[in-house]
Amino acid sequence: MDFSYSKTEELFLQMIRSFAENEVKPLAAEVDETERFPMETVKKMAKLGLMGIPVPRQYGGAGGSVQMYIMAVEELSRVCATTGVILSAHTSLCMAPILENGTEEQKMKYLPKLASGGWIGAFGLTEPNAGTDAAMQQTMAVDAGDKYILNGTKIFITNAAYADVFIVMAMTDKSKGTKGISAFIVEKGFKGFSIGKKELKMGIRGSATCELIFENCEVPKENLLGPLGKGFNIAMKTLDGGRIGIASQALGIAQGAMDETVKYTKERKQFGKAIAQFQNTQFQMADLKTKVEAARLLVRSAAWKKDKGLPYSADAAMAKLFAAETAMEVTTKAVQFHGGYGYTREYPVERMMRDAKITEIYEGTSEVQRMVIAGHLFK
Amino acid sequence: MNIIVCIKQVPDTTEIKIDPVKNTLIREGVPSIMNPDDKGGLELALQMKDKYGANVTVITMGPPQADLILREAFAMGVDRAILLSDRKFAGADTLATSYALAGAIKTLDYDLIIAGRQAIDGDTAQVGPEMAEHLGLPQVSYVIDAEREKNGNFIVKKENEDSVQTLEVEGKCVLTVLASAFEARYMTVAGIVDAYDKEVEVWGADKLDVDENKLGLKGSPTKVWQSFPKQLKAPGEVFEVSEEEAVEIIVKKLKEKHLI
Numbered sequence: 001m002d003f004s005y006s007k008t009e010e011l012f013l014q015m016i017r018s019f020a021e022n023e024v025k026p027l028a029a030e031v032d033e034t035e036r037f038p039m040e041t042v043k044k045m046a047k048l049g050l051m052g053i054p055v056p057r058q059y060g061g062a063g064g065s066v067q068m069y070i071m072a073v074e075e076l077s078r079v080c081a082t083t084g085v086i087l088s089a090h091t092s093l094c095m096a097p098i099l100e101n102g103t104e105e106q107k108m109k110y111l112p113k114l115a116s117g118g119w120i121g122a123f124g125l126t127e128p129n130a131g132t133d134a135a136m137q138q139t140m141a142v143d144a145g146d147k148y149i150l151n152g153t154k155i156f157i158t159n160a161a162y163a164d165v166f167i168v169m170a171m172t173d174k175s176k177g178t179k180g181i182s183a184f185i186v187e188k189g190f191k192g193f194s195i196g197k198k199e200l201k202m203g204i205r206g207s208a209t210c211e212l213i214f215e216n217c218e219v220p221k222e223n224l225l226g227p228l229g230k231g232f233n234i235a236m237k238t239l240d241g242g243r244i245g246i247a248s249q250a251l252g253i254a255q256g257a258m259d260e261t262v263k264y265t266k267e268r269k270q271f272g273k274a275i276a277q278f279q280n281t282q283f284q285m286a287d288l289k290t291k292v293e294a295a296r297l298l299v300r301s302a303a304w305k306k307d308k309g310l311p312y313s314a315d316a317a318m319a320k321l322f323a324a325e326t327a328m329e330v331t332t333k334a335v336q337f338h339g340g341y342g343y344t345r346e347y348p349v350e351r352m353m354r355d356a357k358i359t360e361i362y363e364g365t366s367e368v369q370r371m372v373i374a375g376h377l378f379k
Numbered sequence: 380m381n382i383i384v385c386i387k388q389v390p391d392t393t394e395i396k397i398d399p400v401k402n403t404l405i406r407e408g409v410p411s412i413m414n415p416d417d418k419g420g421l422e423l424a425l426q427m428k429d430k431y432g433a434n435v436t437v438i439t440m441g442p443p444q445a446d447l448i449l450r451e452a453f454a455m456g457v458d459r460a461i462l463l464s465d466r467k468f469a470g471a472d473t474l475a476t477s478y479a480l481a482g483a484i485k486t487l488d489y490d491l492i493i494a495g496r497q498a499i500d501g502d503t504a505q506v507g508p509e510m511a512e513h514l515g516l517p518q519v520s521y522v523i524d525a526e527r528e529k530n531g532n533f534i535v536k537k538e539n540e541d542s543v544q545t546l547e548v549e550g551k552c553v554l555t556v557l558a559s560a561f562e563a564r565y566m567t568v569a570g571i572v573d574a575y576d577k578e579v580e581v582w583g584a585d586k587l588d589v590d591e592n593k594l595g596l597k598g599s600p601t602k603v604w605q606s607f608p609k610q611l612k613a614p615g616e617v618f619e620v621s622e623e624e625a626v627e628i629i630v631k632k633l634k635e636k637h638l639i
């Protein structure tokens with residue numbers, strides 16, 4: 001593995017950094033404050049091909065790498081974690097399962113619209129009674145000849161209120177346990193499908209997290225994704241990939257909090273000197289910087305394996321676990337270094353601390369990551 | 380239409396360091412970027428490409444590392460990129476630089492030549508106008524807008540200190556452009572993915588229509604007498620807001636600096 005960025009990645013970093021700085025950062029505080037989905041940013045990202053980075057050209061994508069995609073999530077999250085997760089859920093949780101499991105017809109029908117950003121994607125697995133224990137799916141899909149009829153409710157679905165395409169898990173055969181779960185591609189306009197209440201959240205407040213409600217929802221037969229009864233596998237594999245995205249979201253939040261803290265502690269003076277000059281500040285920041293760099297290596301190595309087609313499930317879990325816990329630690333300490341100012345909304349670090357928390361929860365809590373890692377260790 | 384844009388790689392800093400002995404710029408350790416006015420010029424060319432359809436060629440004279448800004452130009456949407464790189468170009472002042480660029484341009488098909496008004500390192504604003512002289516072409520400097528007429532003429536807006544002039548130029552010409560008038564587009568992801576698969580043509584002096592004695596140090600009548608960093612004042616920020624908002628902004632700024 002080459003640890004440096006390739007020339008193409010360098011060029012991409014130059015672009016995504018200036019995009020994040022000029023187009024995303026100025027909106028971040030307002031998006032958080034008003035819990036507003038930054039649609040104008042999504043449209044700008046669409047124009048540049050950012051909504052389809054790792055999707056091959058033949059399906060309307062930019063033909064980039066997973067590595068480039070996770071760099072985008074990191075750089076966006078560095079200034080606005082809401083924007084980072086919009087891209088991550090869209091790419092990892094909606095386009096990736098279609099790309100990896102879809103028929104040629106499904107790919108041709110959905111990917112060009114998603115990759116161009118004309119459509120936004122989402123993923124519905126979690127239910128009120130099926131969180132960590134995702135196998136306890138209660139949403140039912142009944143075979144009705146040329147279609148499936150879906151009934152049930154999903155909760156906490158990222159992008160839901162603005163999404164056009166949803167990957168939805170439902171039970172097609174309750175007697176078979178996880179082997180009775182199947183995956184479906186559901187479109188916004190399908191009869192019997194509606195979006196329920198929007199959650200009021202601690203962080204990533206601009207990403208619309210909502211319920212999905214299926215009341216005799218009619219899904220055409222050809223929208224079954226992958227083989228019947230393989231939905232649970234598809235969901236788990238999708239989350240493996242998604243975790244690299246969330247790990248880079250966490251990494252971006254941590255890096256953003258580092259940036260703010262370095263700047264602030266150099267400016268703020270107490271006892272006649274900049275607080276950056278106190279050894280306590282320096283030693284703690286040195287430790288945090290080391291953790292952020294370690295997280296970046298884990299994230300890049302997991303993405304590298306995915307690009308190479310190597311197994312990456314445990315790598316993704318380790319990257320997410322470590323990056324999420326690093327983000328929580330860095331942001332908490334960033335607020336501490338900012339003192340009272342850090343606790344106010346005048347400075348972005350309190351938002352970053354609220355945003356960081358979700359990375360320890362969604363796409364598998366940190367406990368779940370430990371289960372995955374241990375599962376590989378003791379198999 | 381064929382458009383040629385001259386772009387230069389410059390150090391990304393307003394705080395330029397100067398070698399006290401050689402009186403030349405110290406470039407090591409300073410990240411390099413496409414000169415801002417040139418990026419504005421490139422944006423004008425790409426807007427014309429979008430509007431009228433055009434082939435856009437970028438040319439830079441510089442060391443092999445200048446390849447980077449040509450890749451960036453590819454990712455923004457240009458069709459062809461040429462790097463003039465040869466030891467014979469070394470030590471060129473503005474006259475020798477403009478002569479070499481003109482010598483390259485003479486070998487190409489073009490309808491319009493665009494340069495930046497000024498490079499942020501050399502800062503002379505001479506290369507564009509000198510190039511026009513070498514090529515015997517009309518020129519408009521400080522350009523903030525340009526359109527092409529059906530008959531091939533250009534309607535060009537030029538910024539003066541206190542006014543804007545609108546000119547019509549007959550046929551081929553050189554425009555030097557202000558960055559402030561053209562918000563440059565971002566590179567696209569697909570453009571970036573393809574940028575290093577495209578060919579940057581590297582031309583030596585032998586490819587140009589030039590007298591080699593007029594190139595590089597030999598062709599440079601200018602001798603640097605003294606170089607020194609200009610004392611920069613902070614650029615300041617302008618807010619066009621109501622009085623109340625102004626008070627809020629001032630208070631916020633003072634608080635940020637912990638002055639109150």
Ligand SMILES: Cc1cc2nc3c(=O)[nH]c(=O)nc-3n(C[C@H](O)[C@H](O)[C@H](O)COP(=O)(O)OP(=O)(O)OC[C@H]3O[C@@H](n4cnc5c(N)ncnc54)[C@H](O)[C@@H]3O)c2cc1C
Nearest residue numbers: 123124125126131132156157158209361362363364365367
């Ligand atoms: C903002 C947000 C966005 C989300 N986006 C999506 C989305 O787009 N799509 C989607 O499908 N879901 C989404 N989710 C759901 C998310 O993935 C779940 O919330 C998460 O998996 C945890 O499930 P739960 O909330 O039911 O917690 P629970 O499963 O009830 O867990 C509660 C606690 O118990 C612990 N725990 C549970 N089981 C064990 C065990 N066996 N051993 C040890 N500890 C255990 C957990 O780690 C956790 O700390 C989102 C959630 C949020 C908050």
Ligand SMILES: Cc1cc2nc3c(=O)[nH]c(=O)nc-3n(C[C@H](O)[C@H](O)[C@H](O)COP(=O)(O)OP(=O)(O)OC[C@H]3O[C@@H](n4cnc5c(N)ncnc54)[C@H](O)[C@@H]3O)c2cc1C
Nearest residue numbers: 385386440472473476494495497498501502503504505506
């Ligand atoms: C007195 C003097 C001595 C110098 N001596 C040396 C030296 O010894 N060694 C050395 O390396 N440099 C030297 N330089 C710098 C060299 O002259 C400049 O690189 C070059 O002449 C451009 O001048 P400028 O930066 O003032 O550009 P300007 O005239 O301000 O640039 C105007 C526009 O011309 C175009 N342009 C300018 N340069 C290039 C280029 N290279 N390729 C493509 N387009 C271009 C761009 O569109 C630019 O926006 C010297 C400069 C001066 C003024």
